[in-house]
Amino acid sequence: MxxxxxxxxxxxxxxxxxxxHWKMLLVPVLVFLVTVGLGAFLAALVSAQSWAGIAWIAIAVVGVVLIVWLTLVPLVRWRTTxxxxxxxxxxxxxxxxxxxxxxxxxxxxxxxxxxxxxxxxxxxxxxxxxxxxxxxxxxxxxxxxxxxxxxxxxxxxxxxxxxxxxx
Missing domain, CATH: 2.30.29.30 (Pleckstrin-homology domain (PH domain)/Phosphotyrosine-binding domain (PTB))
Structure with a gap:
């Protein structure tokens, strides 16, 4: 650009x-991958529970907050520098x-x-x-x-x- x-x-x-340099994006990408992986693991872990729907919503909210804060914000900061x-x-x-x-x-x-x-x-x-x-x-x-x-x-x-x- x-x-x-x-x-x-x-x-x-x-x-x-x-x-x-793109090396500034290594940690945000790693955080994204770990967050998605951990979220999927936790969602599968609670899937047999009666309260699975509430747990999935909580996992999704925490995951989205972490991804926005620790991945999207550093990406936008990198792009606008x-x-x-x-x-x-x-x-x-x-x-x-x-x-x-x-x-x-x-x-x-x-x-x-x-x-x-x-x-x-x-x-x-x-x-x-x-x-x-x-x-x-x-x-x-x-x-x-x-x-x-x-x-x-x-x-x-x-x-x-x-x-x-x-x-």
Whole structure:
């Protein structure tokens, strides 16, 4: 899904648009599978009881609440989190009902670093660290293809420097 063009300024184009890495969805998927499996097991266990109808309703209600809270909410949160690098800035947007975001102009980016653990290298993600002219460095966790994003971001900041090919 491309980043909405109406949120970009004139002459700005998207270089990279990513959601957090899919590894953030492993626990919600596991919770979904365990909840459905446990619910089916409990429903079969009480099926011979005289109060089975009430138990099935209770199992279904608890199952739906757990699936919405521990699976659907993290999925929507993942889907509505955007990490975007444009030709002029780095944008991060998070949230569904209440949104929050940060924009870092390319001219204010001092350095770009990345790091990843062995597992993150296998999965193809990592943490991107951007130092700007402001306070502490900003860390963006679970960025897919972090080395490629790092290289593209470095290229965009280098192109904005005097003597670069932009400006």
């Amino acid at each position: 491309p980043y909405p063009d109406d949120l970009l300024v004139e002459g700005e184009r998207v270089v990279v648009h990513k959601h957090p 955007h990490f975007v690098v444009t030709t002029r800035r780095v944008l991060v947007r998070e949230g569904v009902l209440s949104r929050q975001g940060i924009d870092i102009p390319m001219a204010r980016v001092n350095s770009v670093q990345f790091r990843h653990t062995v597992l993150e290298r296998v999965l193809g993600c990592g943490t991107l660290v951007i130092e700007s002219g402001s306070d502490e460095p900003l860390e963006f966790h679970d960025v897919p293809g972090v080395e490629r994003v790092h290289a593209l971001l470095y290229q965009e900041t280098d192109d904005d420097l005097p003597g670069g090919c932009r400006r």
